[in-house]
Amino acid sequence: MIERQILDHASACYPEESCGFVIATANGQHYMPCVNIADVPTEHFEISPDDWLRAYTAGEIIALVHSHPDGLPVLSATDREIQRRTDLDWWLVCDGSLYQYRNIVPLLGRDFKHGVMDCYTLFRDAYHLAGINMPEFSRSEDWWEAGQDLYIDNMAATGFYQVENPEAGDIILICLGSHKANHAAIYCGDQQVLHHCPNRMSKRDVYNGYWLKYTHSIWRHKAWLSCGFTAIYNDMAASSI
Template sequence: MIEEKILAHALECAPQESCGFVIKTNFGQRYIPCRNIALDPTEYFEISPDDWIKAHAEGELIALVHSHPDGIPVLSQTDRTMQQRTNLPWWLVCNNKIYKFNNIAPLIGRAFKHGVMDCYTLFRDAYHLAGINLPDFYREDEWWKKEQSLYLDNMEKTQFYRVNDIQPGDIILVCLGSEKANHSAIYCGDQYVLHHCPQRLSKRDVYSGYWLNYTDSIWRHKQWQPYGFTAICNDMAASSNLMY
């Protein structure tokens, strides 16, 4: 019912961007449509302050909703910047579908904690922004020193397949101080990767030297779309803005 109302509101507002909130009340969740008071509402949205106040007064904010009538189904750089500030999941209407994005940590500048905020978390979160949701799985410390091969055992299970070429968005598996593929990086084009090494902040790096020499394999998701990498780039740009 909520999703039907969200889609109907987006259709009613087109070609302008719709906006609103999903709230939780004592009677369940419901959608509150809001007014887009942006100077150019076909390009971006700005929720009326009165509607913000109304939504807060009527219940707990569960998600912020807006639409991309003629856009792509990923959050823009501005969307990601504002999502960090609102600290809410954002639901996006595009092509008469609703895409739901959690408020993940910025992809660049993350502190490392194995099993919680590590190279797989970065890989999984980046793909979430690209519209592909991957499972989480338990990974004990130094699993690669035991009878485990978590990356290679799970890539095909999660609809990845090996490739011999490389394009932005592909996953590179690297043998980091091990004979097993135990580290992942996202190829960003122009010989750069995005990854998260132990005891370091997540960052972009040049794909050469060690990383190139100790590459195990390159993987591509069956559902990957080119706009997925746009989503990752938008987050990296938003992350850079938040750092200054």
């Protein structure tokens, strides 16, 4: 019901961007359409202070909604920067479909905490922004030393297949101080990777030297879209806005 209302509102606003809120009340969730007051509503959206107040007084805001008429089904760098300010999930309409994006921590500059904010968290969150939802799973400290092979056991099962040469968005598995593939990096193109090493902040690195030497394998998701890395790049670009 809510999804149909959101899609109908976006269609009625075309070619301008639609906007609104998903609100939770004692009677359930409902969609609150808003008027886009941006100066150039075909390229941007802006919600009036009155509509923000109306949403806050109506119940709990579950998500902010807007559309990308004739655009990509991913959040732009500006979208990601403003999403962090609003501290809300953002839902996006594009090409007649609805995409739901959690308000994840920025991909760059994360503090490391194994099992909570680590290389798999970065991998999972980056793929979420690209429209592919990876499962969460429990992982103990130094699982690779306890006879487990979590990455290799799960890559094919979650839609990945192995390739020889990396393209932007591919996952590179690396043997980090182990004979097992225990570290994941996202290939960014131009011999760069995005990854999160233990006891360091998440960052981009040049894919050579140690990382290249101890590469275990390279994986590509069967549902990967050409615009997928645009979503990841937009998040990194948002860190500089």
